[in-house]
Amino acid sequence: MISTNDIRAQFLQYFESHGHRILPSASLVPQNDPSLLFTNAGMVPFKNVFTGQETLPFKRATTAQKVVRAGGKHNDLDNVGYTARHHTFFEMMGNFSFGDYFKAEVIEFAWTLLTKGFGIPAEKLLVTVYADDHEAASLWKKIAGLSDDKIIPIATSDNFWRMGDTGPCGPSSEIFYDHGPSVAGGPPGSPDEDGDRFVEIWNLVFMQFFEEGEGKRTNLPHPSIDTGMGLERFAAVMQGKKDNYDTDTIRALIEASADLLKQDADGRFKTSHRVVADHLRSTAFLISDGVLPSREGRGYVLRRIMRRAMRHLHLMGAKEPVFYRLLPALIQQMGHAYPELNQHKALITETMKGEEERFSALLGRGMALLEDEMGRLSSNGHLPGDVAFKLYDTFGFPLDLTQDVLRERGHKVDEAGFESAMAEQRQRARAAWVGSGDSAVETVWFDTRDRFGSTEFLGYVSEAADAQVQAVFRGSDELAEAKAGDEVAILLNQSPFYGESGGQVGDHGTLTAPGLRIEITDTQKKNGSLIVHYGRIVEGTLRPGMDVHAEIDHVRRTAVRGHHSATHLLHEALRRHIGEHVTQKGSLNTPDRLRFDISQPRPLTEDELKTIEAEVNARIRQNSPVETRLMTQEQAIESGAMALFGEKYGDEVRVVFMGNEDEKNRQAYSIELCGGTHVTRLGEIGLFRIVSESGVSSGVRRIEAVCGAAAEQTIRTSEERLAEMAALLKVTPAEAPARLAALLEERKALNAQISSLQHKLATGEGSASSETVNGVTLAARFLEDVSPKDLKGLADGLLKQISSGVVALISGANDRGSIVIAVSKDLTDRFDAVKLAREASALMGGKGGGGRPDMAQAGGSEPAADAVFAMLRKTLAEG
Numbered sequence: 001m002i003s004t005n006d007i008r009a010q011f012l013q014y015f016e017s018h019g020h021r022i023l024p025s026a027s028l029v030p031q032n033d034p035s036l037l038f039t040n041a042g043m044v045p046f047k048n049v050f051t052g053q054e055t056l057p058f059k060r061a062t063t064a065q066k067v068v069r070a071g072g073k074h075n076d077l078d079n080v081g082y083t084a085r086h087h088t089f090f091e092m093m094g095n096f097s098f099g100d101y102f103k104a105e106v107i108e109f110a111w112t113l114l115t116k117g118f119g120i121p122a123e124k125l126l127v128t129v130y131a132d133d134h135e136a137a138s139l140w141k142k143i144a145g146l147s148d149d150k151i152i153p154i155a156t157s158d159n160f161w162r163m164g165d166t167g168p169c170g171p172s173s174e175i176f177y178d179h180g181p182s183v184a185g186g187p188p189g190s191p192d193e194d195g196d197r198f199v200e201i202w203n204l205v206f207m208q209f210f211e212e213g214e215g216k217r218t219n220l221p222h223p224s225i226d227t228g229m230g231l232e233r234f235a236a237v238m239q240g241k242k243d244n245y246d247t248d249t250i251r252a253l254i255e256a257s258a259d260l261l262k263q264d265a266d267g268r269f270k271t272s273h274r275v276v277a278d279h280l281r282s283t284a285f286l287i288s289d290g291v292l293p294s295r296e297g298r299g300y301v302l303r304r305i306m307r308r309a310m311r312h313l314h315l316m317g318a319k320e321p322v323f324y325r326l327l328p329a330l331i332q333q334m335g336h337a338y339p340e341l342n343q344h345k346a347l348i349t350e351t352m353k354g355e356e357e358r359f360s361a362l363l364g365r366g367m368a369l370l371e372d373e374m375g376r377l378s379s380n381g382h383l384p385g386d387v388a389f390k391l392y393d394t395f396g397f398p399l400d401l402t403q404d405v406l407r408e409r410g411h412k413v414d415e416a417g418f419e420s421a422m423a424e425q426r427q428r429a430r431a432a433w434v435g436s437g438d439s440a441v442e443t444v445w446f447d448t449r450d451r452f453g454s455t456e457f458l459g460y461v462s463e464a465a466d467a468q469v470q471a472v473f474r475g476s477d478e479l480a481e482a483k484a485g486d487e488v489a490i491l492l493n494q495s496p497f498y499g500e501s502g503g504q505v506g507d508h509g510t511l512t513a514p515g516l517r518i519e520i521t522d523t524q525k526k527n528g529s530l531i532v533h534y535g536r537i538v539e540g541t542l543r544p545g546m547d548v549h550a551e552i553d554h555v556r557r558t559a560v561r562g563h564h565s566a567t568h569l570l571h572e573a574l575r576r577h578i579g580e581h582v583t584q585k586g587s588l589n590t591p592d593r594l595r596f597d598i599s600q601p602r603p604l605t606e607d608e609l610k611t612i613e614a615e616v617n618a619r620i621r622q623n624s625p626v627e628t629r630l631m632t633q634e635q636a637i638e639s640g641a642m643a644l645f646g647e648k649y650g651d652e653v654r655v656v657f658m659g660n661e662d663e664k665n666r667q668a669y670s671i672e673l674c675g676g677t678h679v680t681r682l683g684e685i686g687l688f689r690i691v692s693e694s695g696v697s698s699g700v701r702r703i704e705a706v707c708g709a710a711a712e713q714t715i716r717t718s719e720e721r722l723a724e725m726a727a728l729l730k731v732t733p734a735e736a737p738a739r740l741a742a743l744l745e746e747r748k749a750l751n752a753q754i755s756s757l758q759h760k761l762a763t764g765e766g767s768a769s770s771e772t773v774n775g776v777t778l779a780a781r782f783l784e785d786v787s788p789k790d791l792k793g794l795a796d797g798l799l800k801q802i803s804s805g806v807v808a809l810i811s812g813a814n815d816r817g818s819i820v821i822a823v824s825k826d827l828t829d830r831f832d833a834v835k836l837a838r839e840a841s842a843l844m845g846g847k848g849g850g851g852r853p854d855m856a857q858a859g860g861s862e863p864a865a866d867a868v869f870a871m872l873r874k875t876l877a878e879g
Contacts, residue, residue: 004235004249008064015062015095025066028289034468038068042094043226050168059100065092081275084243089282091231099222106225111144124178128188130171131155161205168207175202177237202229245274249333253277256329261316272312279309288344290461292630293355296454304398324352350629366395385417444476445526454529456494464551467492481543490533499525503587504676509552516540559591562685565678566707572670573615592710600701604693616688619659623683627657641671687711773876777805782865786811788818795822810865817844817863828853840868
């Protein structure tokens, strides 16, 4: 029996031998179609090639594409486990021609591979064609030798493929395998076509027209080919099975589930084993492509899949997390074809285990409530919508999981009641928001989130993606369109742009489309989960509903995440060397620096800063990987993660692990709750350098630092300044410190000498230094270049020298006037130093003055020494 892996390999090798480039499967998260939740067909990665927006250096390609259909238009989740051919995850094999070969060649390729390559008897095959496609019918007769009864014309859209309302389109031809008359069912197009006798195994799409809307089509200048063969269906045919779940790969997963739970693979839990096997594949592949369980978007679909599988595991007797223990069986089956399963094994395992632990804590109570409510239902009664909502809101039961449980008992959910309860919750949240006093501009984001839901953030794994414009705003006004020159706020359905939060600044970048270019200069997070892009339209017209290509500024993001990751290392180094009282009080991570505020009562010493800087750089040089895991808050704290006081965290948190395990016996050097973006390895941070440490407020210190290119520029600037200083000193940079120290010593000696001379000048040593007015000694001096701050000391010394009297010293330094007046204690009842200083200030062009009755100081715009001294003599003469 040929294996599924051999079928895949043979298919790809066959087309490679006919000039096709084998390409790896694209991500399950579409990078070029914002309207899709997941990649749901083999042609999705080539959509822009078929529309002419993108060109490839080759004309032929072949792939085995990972596909998920579990949300949106193509949602097979409810049927999985109950039918023979429904899956949430499957592989779509295909061959593609981008304007190269067309109908005759693709029919020849398909017929030859099926009948000669895989050895399927020709009599077991029949085909359908679009009713108007006489060319295809003729080619099947000519190439395959099929008779008219084996070529079935179909007039419906089943055999006419469209990419959308406009764009490339064309007729298709489907190839069916006949299981024989022993299986019930009729050929396609017959009343019994839904039976299992005839199984579609390959669809050939002939893209030959361009749909312009309103039924108008034109011929494409270069017709193309898109084909799709579901590997699981074809493997069932090749292995003589009528059920995809009996094929070797999926059967191996079913048996692994049966062995793990010690249950018969084909017994009463047959459906549960099938659900688990299918959901194991979609879970592992989605996580490996960067999707993590959450409450919104793709993450919520993944959570629905995981929790549905976990409920079936619980049903089969699992009392503890076991889902993740099936991952090795999947890797054994598919790891060779898809190496990403092995590459992300740790992340997949941790995510599966953590999600099952969280759900297990709620499952028992939720099931008890559901069982109690079902016991009250009539034989065909519906579960009340408010109960289904409580299961969703309180116990984490996705609606379809509740529906799955009810279906087993013959019941349904009152879906209208569920939606009504959901709407009531939104209304309560809206009232709380409006009542919080937020401005109208901010309140509009609540209404917007109510309409569109959360923005899907792609920035953890991608720096560019296609997206759909949901709304355009100017202030609180929603616009139908905006033109070049307009400053706008733009909401997308998904985005790689990080909205400012947690100290990390928002991304910059561009939004583009044919004829449109928007420069994004800021990105903000609004209402918790909306990513709002602020920018200016440089070219074109923007309207809601348009598809745009969103791309962040890679250089800027790289610098920002380097500083953000360094902040985590800095935080841990501070706690280890300064003390565990150190906690984050604020942070800012920009492209050119980081700012980190901490609880710390005293300044850090130079030696402490050097030690912390050295430790951070040592961790960077280890270049260990940075890991992110999704956990509950309780699990995160148990793992040693730092939570920030005052921060709001949801039920689940992203926990960032940095550095190798260490002497604290923790899983990593630094473990913190954080929703920001980070480097993948610590070495990407580059050099780390602390540039300042200062006080912010009582008990809070601030550290500023730089990393990577910014740190290199800081060092370069310091070196340039040192070189300039050395040149001024006429020495080498190495000799500059010693030369500067010598000059400072010289300056110190000269200053001492100057101070001594000024003192002698002020006190009049060696000369007549004072005069007597009305029996009062007056010592008045104009000290032209003496610093004003030295006047008090000189006045005090001079007053001691004359014992009794009045001293007045005026400085003319800095082209201004400053005066100090001192009055001996025995004269303060006659002369007030403050009053004299104020009168002097008025003469010097100033206002006021202050001090004590025995010592006061004032100033003005000019010295006016002669006028001031004359005023003092007159005052003394009159007093």
